[in-house]
Amino acid sequence: MDVLEWIKKASDLAVNARNVELQGAVLEIKREVLQLKEQNLQLRERNAELERRKVQPVVYKQPSYFQAKEDGTEDGPFCQRCFDVDGKLVRTHDGEHYIAGPYRECKQCNTIVYTKEAAAKTDAYSGFRAPK
């Protein structure tokens, strides 16, 4: 039996017993129970929202961040600068320089990170940030 049904039963018994003090107590209990039910509903909704927003762990694998997915795979790579400075996961995009070779570029902050192969080819060039 639902708690409100029990309260209704208690209220009926208090009325039949003509006990006004008990009727008042049952009414207070009903008011408290309704408040608790409302709070419980709000907390359940908040909890569901937090579950939806739950952030998976972020792992740094130089030169980028990756995010673990629930199925065991990884999402990414994400821009190291954007995560470190702004706390945002921003995807990087593949690019290919005609001399330096492949790189990853962040369209948000314009950071370019060359791959190891590209860095090795252009070691003497000071403009490249090579991953270790």
Ligand SMILES: [Zn+2]
């Ligand atoms: Zn960025």
